[in-house]
Amino acid sequence: MNLIADMHCHTVASGHAYSTVQEIAREASNKGLEMVAITDHGPSMPGGPHCYHFGNLRALPSEIYGVKILKGVEANIIDYDGNIDLPERYLDILDIVLAGFHTFCYPNGTVEDNTKAMINTIKNPYVDIIVHPGNPEFPININKVVEAAKEYNVNIEINNSSFTVSRRGSEANCIRIAKKAALIEAPIVIGSDAHSAFYVGTFDKAVETVKKAGIKEEQVLNASRQRIIEFLENRKRMK
Numbered sequence: 001m002n003l004i005a006d007m008h009c010h011t012v013a014s015g016h017a018y019s020t021v022q023e024i025a026r027e028a029s030n031k032g033l034e035m036v037a038i039t040d041h042g043p044s045m046p047g048g049p050h051c052y053h054f055g056n057l058r059a060l061p062s063e064i065y066g067v068k069i070l071k072g073v074e075a076n077i078i079d080y081d082g083n084i085d086l087p088e089r090y091l092d093i094l095d096i097v098l099a100g101f102h103t104f105c106y107p108n109g110t111v112e113d114n115t116k117a118m119i120n121t122i123k124n125p126y127v128d129i130i131v132h133p134g135n136p137e138f139p140i141n142i143n144k145v146v147e148a149a150k151e152y153n154v155n156i157e158i159n160n161s162s163f164t165v166s167r168r169g170s171e172a173n174c175i176r177i178a179k180k181a182a183l184i185e186a187p188i189v190i191g192s193d194a195h196s197a198f199y200v201g202t203f204d205k206a207v208e209t210v211k212k213a214g215i216k217e218e219q220v221l222n223a224s225r226q227r228i229i230e231f232l233e234n235r236k237r238m239k
Contacts (some may be wrong), residue, residue, distance in 0.1 A: 006028060010074070035070075038069060042075040072094050096129070099121050142207065147186075156189070163205035178209050190207060190220060
C-alpha cells in the first residue's frame with residue numbers, strides 16, 4: 001500500500017512536540033510524500049497553542065520543498081455532547097480538522113458516554129477525521145462508532161503511534177476497528193501522529209494492521225492525492 005500523505009503531524013506549537021513546520025516538510029519530501037497535514041493540538045491541551053495560532057496558519061506557504069501543506073488542527077473533544085475546543089470561525093478556514101479524546105481535555109466516562117461523545121463529534125460537519133479511537137483509556141462501542149463514521153463519511157484513523165510509543169494497550173482495539181471498517185467498507189486514514197520530524201511518514205504497523213483486516217486500498221484516504229482533494233472539496237474544506 002503506497003501512502004502519499006501523512007495526515008497527522010505535530011510541530012513545536014503543540015507544546016510536547018519537537019520539530020518545526022519546515023523540518024516536517026523537509027522530512028516528508030525526503031520520504032517521497034506529496035502532502036502533509038500540520039495538525040497541532042487544540043487550545044485545551046496543556047501547553048497547546050492559542051486559537052490565534054490556527055487563525056494565522058494562512059501565513060504558511062501552501063507548498064514547502066514540493067510538499068503540499070494542509071493547514072489543520074487535532075481538536076480535543078471536551079464533553080459528552082461531542083463539542084470540540086476550537087470555535088467554528090477558526091475551523092471554517094482550515095483545510096482539515098481532526099478530533100479525538102485526550103487526557104486532561106475530556107472527562108472520561110462510561111462506554112456509553114464516550115460513544116455518545118465520539119458519535120456526536122462525527123456528526124460535526126467540520127470534523128474530517130476521528131483520531132486514535134482505539135485508545136483503551138476511553139473505551140467506546142466500536143461497532144456504533146465505525147458505523148456512524150461510514151454514515152457521515154468521516155475517516156476513522158488507524159494511528160501508527162498507538163502501536164509504538166503512545167496509548168499503550170491500543171493494539172487489540174485498533175485491530176477490531178480495522179476489521180469492522182473492512183466489513184462495512186468505512187473510510188479509513190492512516191496517520192503517523194509524528195511528534196518529531198523523524199517519524200513523519202512512519203506507517204508500518206498501521207499498514208500491517210489494515211492489510212490483515214482486509215481493508216481495501218480505495219478505502220484509505222491518504223493512498224491517493226486525488227482522493228484527498230475530492231474528499232476535502234466535497235466537505236467544503238479545501239479553500
